[in-house]
Amino acid sequence: MNxxxxxxxxxxxxxxxxEEHAAEIEETFALFDNWEDRYQVLIDFGxxxxxxxxxxxxxxxxxxxxxxxxxxxxDVKDTESGPVVVFSADSDASITRGLVxxxxxxFSGQPVEKILTFDIDEFLDRLGLIAHxxxxxxxxxxxxxxxxxxxxxxxxxxxxxx
Amino acid sequence: xxxVQTAPTSSYDVASIREQFxxxxxxxxxxxxxxxxxANTTQKPQRVLDTLWEYYTTYNxxxxxxxxxxxxxxxxxxxxxxxxxxxxxNAKGVEEIIFVRNATEGINLVAQSFGRTFIGExxxxxxxxxxxxxxxxxxxxxxxEKGAILKVIPINDDGExxxxxxxxxxxxxxxxxxxxxxxxxxxxxxxxxxxxxTAHAHGVPVLVDGAxxxxxxxxxxxxxxxxxxxxxxxxxxxxxxxxxxxxxxKYLEAMPPWQGGGDMIATVSFEKTVYNELPNxxxxxxxxxxxxxxxxxxxxxLNETGMDRIAAYEHGLMEYGKQVLGNVPGLRMIGTAxxxxxxxxxxxxxxxxLDLGTLLDTRGIAIRTGxxxxxPVMQRFGVPATGRASLACYNTRxxxxxxARGLIRVSEILG
Numbered sequence: 001m002n003x004x005x006x007x008x009x010x011x012x013x014x015x016x017x018x019e020e021h022a023a024e025i026e027e028t029f030a031l032f033d034n035w036e037d038r039y040q041v042l043i044d045f046g047x048x049x050x051x052x053x054x055x056x057x058x059x060x061x062x063x064x065x066x067x068x069x070x071x072x073x074x075d076v077k078d079t080e081s082g083p084v085v086v087f088s089a090d091s092d093a094s095i096t097r098g099l100v101x102x103x104x105x106x107f108s109g110q111p112v113e114k115i116l117t118f119d120i121d122e123f124l125d126r127l128g129l130i131a132h133x134x135x136x137x138x139x140x141x142x143x144x145x146x147x148x149x150x151x152x153x154x155x156x157x158x159x160x161x162x
Numbered sequence: 163x164x165x166v167q168t169a170p171t172s173s174y175d176v177a178s179i180r181e182q183f184x185x186x187x188x189x190x191x192x193x194x195x196x197x198x199x200x201a202n203t204t205q206k207p208q209r210v211l212d213t214l215w216e217y218y219t220t221y222n223x224x225x226x227x228x229x230x231x232x233x234x235x236x237x238x239x240x241x242x243x244x245x246x247x248x249x250x251x252n253a254k255g256v257e258e259i260i261f262v263r264n265a266t267e268g269i270n271l272v273a274q275s276f277g278r279t280f281i282g283e284x285x286x287x288x289x290x291x292x293x294x295x296x297x298x299x300x301x302x303x304x305x306x307e308k309g310a311i312l313k314v315i316p317i318n319d320d321g322e323x324x325x326x327x328x329x330x331x332x333x334x335x336x337x338x339x340x341x342x343x344x345x346x347x348x349x350x351x352x353x354x355x356x357x358x359x360t361a362h363a364h365g366v367p368v369l370v371d372g373a374x375x376x377x378x379x380x381x382x383x384x385x386x387x388x389x390x391x392x393x394x395x396x397x398x399x400x401x402x403x404x405x406x407x408x409x410x411x412k413y414l415e416a417m418p419p420w421q422g423g424g425d426m427i428a429t430v431s432f433e434k435t436v437y438n439e440l441p442n443x444x445x446x447x448x449x450x451x452x453x454x455x456x457x458x459x460x461x462x463x464l465n466e467t468g469m470d471r472i473a474a475y476e477h478g479l480m481e482y483g484k485q486v487l488g489n490v491p492g493l494r495m496i497g498t499a500x501x502x503x504x505x506x507x508x509x510x511x512x513x514x515x516l517d518l519g520t521l522l523d524t525r526g527i528a529i530r531t532g533x534x535x536x537x538p539v540m541q542r543f544g545v546p547a548t549g550r551a552s553l554a555c556y557n558t559r560x561x562x563x564x565x566a567r568g569l570i571r572v573s574e575i576l577g
Contacts, residue, residue, distance in 0.1 A: 035191060035524040040575055043517075067532065068516045093514035094576055095521075134520070 018114050021105045022123055029127050038128075042098030049101040052090035063143045068093030070100060070140050074148055076112065076155040083112050085152050089144070099129070099141055103148070112152040120145050174475045179467065180556045182207040193526030196561045201346050201374060201505055201552035202530050203396045206460070210400060213459035217452040225451055226425060226442075240451050243458035244441070247406050250461045251391065252382040257440035258414065260407040261449050265373035266296040268392030268407035269340070271444065272369055273300035275417040276390075277338070283309035285337045290315040290323055290352070291542055292345040295535045297371045301340060310337075317542060321348035321497040328357065332364050339368045343375035347536040347550070348497030349480075349505030351375065358387050367413065373397060377554070378476060378503045380469045383408050395453060399554075400460035404453030407444070414440050421446040472555045476504050479553050483562045487551075490569045496543050504553040507534070510569055513576050515547035521572045522549075527565055 025045075032038050056073045063070040074087035087108050091097040106123070107115055124130050130138065180186050185205045188195045197205060223233040225240045241256070248256045262268045277300075281287065287301050291314050298312075305312050313336075315328045332339075339361045344351045358368045367389035372381060376393035383391050390413070395404035409417075419426055419437055423446035428436040437443050464472070483506055487493055492511040510518055519531035530550045533540045540547060551565055 036521065036571075036575070039521055039524065043576065068514055093516045095517050096514075 018106050018110050018118055022118075025102060025105060026123075026127060035132060039095055039098075042102075043094045044098070045101040045105075046091075046094055046097030046099075049090065049097060049104055050088065052088045056088060057090065063140060063147065067134075068096045068140070070096060070144060072100075072144055072147055074151050076151065081111070083155050084109055085112055085115055085148060085155075087148065096140065099133075100144070102127075103141070103144060107148055112156050115152040116149060116156060174471055176475070176556065176558055180558075182209070182463070183556055184208060184211070186556060190526040190528070191524055196525075196527040196564050198551040198553065198557065198561065198565060199528045199530045200554035200557070201397070201534075201550065203402070204377065204399050204554050205556070206401070207399055207463045209463055210456050210459045214401065214452050214456050217455055222452075224448055236451055236455075239455045239458070240449070243454035243456075246458040246461040250381070250464070251406075251408050252384050253408050254384065255411065258408055258411055260409065260414070260441045260444045261454050262392075262405045262407050262444075263403055263450070264394040264396070264405035265371060265392040266300075266394075266405075268390075268405055269296055269369065269371065270300045271407055271420050272338075272390050272392075272409070273304045275420040275444075276413060277301075277304040278308070279416075279418060281308055281310050281337045284335060285310045286313055286331075286333060286335045287311070288313045288315060288328070288331050288336060288339045288341075290328075290341055291317045292321065292323070292348055292350060292352075292536065292539050293340070293342050294346055294371065294373065295537070296373070297340050297342060297369075298538070311335075314538075315341075317350075320499050321345065321350045321502075321539075321543075322499045323350075323352055323357075325353070325357070325360075329360055332361065332366060334364075336361075336364065336366045339366055340371065341368065342371040342373075344372075344378065344503055344505075345497065345536075345539070346374050346505065347507055347534040347539040347548070348499065349502035349507065349552075350497060350499035351379070351501040351503050353501070354388065355386055362387065367410075374505075375503075377464070379473055389413055395457040395460065398457065398460050399463060400457035401450075401453045404450045404457050406457075411440065414444070419443050419446070423447045425449075467555065473503075476553050476555065476557075479557060479559065479562065480504055480506075482559050483551075483553070486562050486566045487569075490566050490573075492573055493569065496545060496548050506551045507548045508550075509545055509548055511573060511576070513572065515549050517576060518549045518569075518572055521575060522565070522568045525564070525568045525571070527568050529565070 028041055029038060032041060057071040061071040061073050063072050068091050070091045072087060072089040074085060076083045077086050089100045089104060091100050183205045221232040221235045223236045225237040244256050244259050247259050253259060262271060287310060289297055289301060301312050304310060313331045315331060316324050318324060341352060341354060341357055343354050354370050361368045369390035370388040372391050372393040377398045389410050391408040393406055396402040426438050426443050426446040428438050487506055494509045496507040515531035519529060522529055532547050534550060
């Protein structure tokens with residue numbers, strides 16, 4: 001089965017827009033109407049997530065609020081078209097890693113302004129994930145989003161100050 | 163799936179038991195609910211629900227203080243609830259039955275009242291390595307406050323207590339033994355009678371945490387000879403927010419109240435307040451009235467069904483489950499004590515427990531995943547977490563088969 005947007009794992013500095021990534025994920029999800037299969041899709045997304053360096057999995061990079069462990073290391077990189085957020089993340093649970101992968105697909109390599117304006121809650125809701133995820137996972141997911149957005153916001157403010 | 167010879171439970175009609183539990187008809191993701199998280203909380207029979215409804219629709223009123231008819235009734239029903247608990251535990255008197263919120267609060271009451279009065283610097287408290295946090299943390303708090311010492315009975319690889327080590331831990335400074343009757347994380351049933359005898363030989367009182375045992379086994383606190391016994395109503399097919407502390411009269415009388423307020427006093431003046439008699443001395447403020455009455459209804463259900471018959475049925479179910487789950491490739495059972503009941507704690511390959519729980523949920527199967535409020539147990543077995551399926555009087559062999567099929571499917575998905 002086709003499980004995961006093609007070409008997303010090739011590069012952090014993605015030429016593909018957030019909207020395109022999001023649409024791909026949504027299309028893949030739409031192929032399946034039962035949750036066992038959808039979780040399978042998520043798990044397969046997770047398998048395509050670029051590996052995180054072991055030394056990056058620290059107490060500092062651990063995201064609070066998860067029943068499973070999630071680690072996230074994010075940075076802002078300057079490119080010709082402006083600053084983009086790149087990150088590396090992982091989880092020890094397969095379904096959570098799939099959620100991490102979704103965030104990676106739609107966020108990593110994207111311009112900071114896009115990250116701040118993209119309505120991730122609405123997107124996850126459209127996938128049915130908000131309704132289906134346990135409170136634990138939702139909290140973890142939102143903690144991750146908050147970290148990414150905070151980083152983007154700090155850079156966005158910094159850019160304005162210069 | 164397999165044919166296990168079990169105790170004679172042919173007269174036990176599980177279908178008619180299930181009929182009494184409306185929630186069991188629930189569909190989850192369009193599939194029949196397979197509820198195997200009973201060690202967490204059990205579902206409620208219709209008679210408990212009816213009792214709560216009747217209370218609020220016909221005689222809701224505060225107890226112990228009014229002179230009108232419906233308040234007479236609520237007081238009577240509340241105290242009947244206490245009498246039913248007394249009978250259920252075979253306690254000598256109703257004054258030995260204290261209503262609390264749950265087993266946890268019962269232990270905290272003993273720690274705060276008995277502990278702060280009779281345990282001092284350098285004194286020792288003994289618990290085991292398989293305790294729920296509820297029977298660890300209250301004692302740690304007391305030890306911190308008093309400079310007392312917490313000692314831990316170790317367990318073997320099957321999840322059984324090392325009784326020789328237990329006896330060695332008892333010294334002339336030991337002031338209390340707190341021991342779980344049945345482990346929520348392993349299912350081990352501990353030989354509490356023998357352990358109580360050992361402690362009593364040294365003059366040491368024993369608290370038994372019966373949160374898991376009270377709905378699986380016939381409890382007789384006099385035969386057991388425990389000094390304190392706690393359990394939660396919500397695991398006993400009763401409402402949440404109601405629990406019981408049983409204490410031998412001689413201890414409860416020697417213990418000071420732990421919360422002050424209405425109902426726990428005889429007379430109050432600014433010069434001197436006289437406390438009420440047992441059990442009211444320990445029940446400050448308006449209690450969980452309908453909870454106590456509902457717990458009484460749950461006990462009626464257990465008495466009618468027969469605790470011994472439930473225990474025999476569940477034993478058969480557990481033996482069946484051991485065999486069926488034992489055939490699931492990659493499953494490692496955590497907790498293989500000879501004496502165990504109703505709990506299957508396991509890991510599957512190296513699958514994260516949360517993934518396990520989430521994928522089983524898509525099939526309508528509810529189990530607990532995580533560390534079961536027993537971090538030391540997980541550390542002892544070197545596992546980050548387990549999946550835990552736990553049985554109650556209404557579970558069936560078909561549900562265990564469904565769990566086994568679900569686990570095999572989860573292995574395929576995550577393989």
